[in-house]
Amino acid sequence: RLFCQLMQSTAVVSKQSSMPQNYHPITRTLERVTQPLDTKTITATKAVQEAFTGSSNFYFENTDTKWCTIHNGINVNDFNAKVKAADASDIRENYELDTGPVLLNIGRYTPAKSQKDLIPVMEKVVQHIPDATLLIVGYGDLERELVERIDRAELSDNVYVTGRAESVYRYYKAADLFVLSSRTEGFGIVNLEAMCAELPIVATDIPAVREIVDDGQTGELVQVGNHRQMADEIVSILKNSEKKQTYSRCGLERVREHFDVSQMAAHYL
Numbered sequence: 001r002l003f004c005q006l007m008q009s010t011a012v013v014s015k016q017s018s019m020p021q022n023y024h025p026i027t028r029t030l031e032r033v034t035q036p037l038d039t040k041t042i043t044a045t046k047a048v049q050e051a052f053t054g055s056s057n058f059y060f061e062n063t064d065t066k067w068c069t070i071h072n073g074i075n076v077n078d079f080n081a082k083v084k085a086a087d088a089s090d091i092r093e094n095y096e097l098d099t100g101p102v103l104l105n106i107g108r109y110t111p112a113k114s115q116k117d118l119i120p121v122m123e124k125v126v127q128h129i130p131d132a133t134l135l136i137v138g139y140g141d142l143e144r145e146l147v148e149r150i151d152r153a154e155l156s157d158n159v160y161v162t163g164r165a166e167s168v169y170r171y172y173k174a175a176d177l178f179v180l181s182s183r184t185e186g187f188g189i190v191n192l193e194a195m196c197a198e199l200p201i202v203a204t205d206i207p208a209v210r211e212i213v214d215d216g217q218t219g220e221l222v223q224v225g226n227h228r229q230m231a232d233e234i235v236s237i238l239k240n241s242e243k244k245q246t247y248s249r250c251g252l253e254r255v256r257e258h259f260d261v262s263q264m265a266a267h268y269l
Helices: 002-006 025-037 046-053 076-085 089-094 115-128 143-152 169-174 189-196 227-238 241-258 261-268
Strands: 013-016 040-043 067-069 102-106 133-137 159-163 177-180 201-204 219-222
Touching: 002 025, 013 046, 040 046, 046 067, 076 169, 076 189, 076 241, 089 169, 102 115, 102 169, 102 189, 115 133, 115 143, 115 159, 115 227, 133 169, 143 159, 177 189, 177 227, 189 201, 189 241, 201 227, 219 227, 227 241
Parallel strands: 013 040, 040 067, 102 133, 102 177, 133 159, 177 201, 201 219
Antiparallel strands: none
């Protein structure tokens, strides 16, 4: 922002994609001091904008002319085509995914993503669907802890921590349902990917996700930390092929209508 002033730029646009509490206090202070230099400050979700401007904890001035929300976008047709063209045979073979349903979670292994909550959820799911499998794809410092929790829960045949994946298309191709356990999100691009892949979604009911997943239409939103509710919704969808197909179809329609990258670009222009 300061260099833009020196260069006499005609417009300065910044993008906030994360919640302010995720910033180091020094960085957050510098943001607050220099943000008035923006022509526009764009947030990935209304939830992020509200977090910056609606809380006295962060003291960001809110004006209708300065802040606006532009949702992140995705190349819907391209992503959908790559998932359909992907070969998931090696994944099915590596994790012995025979006939049972496959659940998928993708994200960094961090407290905010809270994949640990998926382990008690799976304990309940396998009581109804014993051959259900969950793949937790990602990377992060909590990888070993997740593996240890899975072993203690005796779910090593049902839950796999895959680690970092070079490509996610094969995993989306192998999956039947996407599950998100996050306790906080600035946006959650994986929800768009899941809808592009025509997967129903069961996700935690947090503000940013609420702007993406249409509860009861493209998936189900559940209370954060409510393992029973999440398990019940997962089982309900997996055992009801009509509901599963409806959520899959509506999810693809929603991401095409509201979150295509061309719309994002148009809003920026």
